[in-house]
Amino acid sequence: MNQKDLINQIGQIRSLMEKSSKFMSISGLSGVLIGSYALIGACIGYVLVYGFNSEFGYRDNYVNSAIIPKLLCVALAVLLISVGTSYYMARQKAQKSGQSVWNPTSKALFKAMAIPLITGGVFSLILLLKENYSMIASSMLIFYGLALSAASTFTFKELRWLGVLDIILGLLALCLPGYGLYFWAVGFGVLHIIYGLIVHQRYEK
Template identity: 70%
Template sequence: MKQEDLIHEIGQIRSMMERSSKFMSISGLSGVLIGCVALLGALLGYYMVYGTKSEFGYRDYYILDTGIIFKLALIAIVVLLISVAIGVLMAKAKAKKAGQTIWNTTSKALLKAMAIPLISGGLFCLILMSQGDYGLIASSLLIFYGLALTAASVFTFKEVRVLGILEIALGLLALALPGYGIWFWALGFGVLHIIYGMIVHEKYEK
């Protein structure tokens, strides 16, 4: 066997080993759908806070009654549940097509890696809500979600790490400009997910 062929074979074996140690059942199209759901949620939230005749502009104050806060929290929970359902169902379908299962050692490790940042972020935002610091919630969710993605990226597509870093960057911008919270929410959870999903679908699923 020539040296070039040997190097090629070693590369193939290494690639197979890397793929076997990563969770590859995440569907790119699910990212697109989740992004669309997030955009719809952000649109509904914007309508509830600003109304239909508002203009795009910076807002550095928040006078929201508890009714609106409850509705916004409900929208966020519904968007989260729908997104999780879409992700799980489409991952199962992709894994089934490949003759695999989504519940394995790698997926468990991925969930464990995401758990600490997500749980910490959720509790942190609940504390912010209880203290009336509503302007920091959108930025905090983006930052903690980005941290969860970067932690989980070790076990799946490398594009997840890029998505996580971009989410953190948007979260920091939202922290500096709290008056644009809903817009950053739409960009982070909506637009970025759609772009990420299209890239993953084009690169790994065609």
């Protein structure tokens, strides 16, 4: 065995070790669908808050307590459909490769996401109860971005960039609360679609 063959074999072994330590069953197409759900939810939320005849632009008025239950229903529906789609497509992808969708790596991934997601959820709930509605969109983006960055250690490296961009958008939304809904739509919608297309192109074709 010459040196070139030895280097190739070491590279293959390293690649196999990396794949075995990462959760690769996340579907890129599920990212596209989740982003699409978020955009639909953002459009519904915009209509609920501003109506059909309003113009796009900076908003110095925020939602009131009367509209909150409707927005929560929309957000909950988007969340449940997104989680269901993500799990179903991950399970289908795992079955095709002869793996289990619930394994030590996926458990580690969800544990890494749990703390920032739970913290962000509680923080957003506190803002909701305090009627500080202008900060909810930004806080959701920031904590969600932190969760994605933490989870990227156990899956595709592209997830880290999605998390970083969501954090940046969340900070911008904090500075410009009148554009909160737009930042939310870009972070949870557009960026998810772009991420899903990149993952699908690089790893699933």
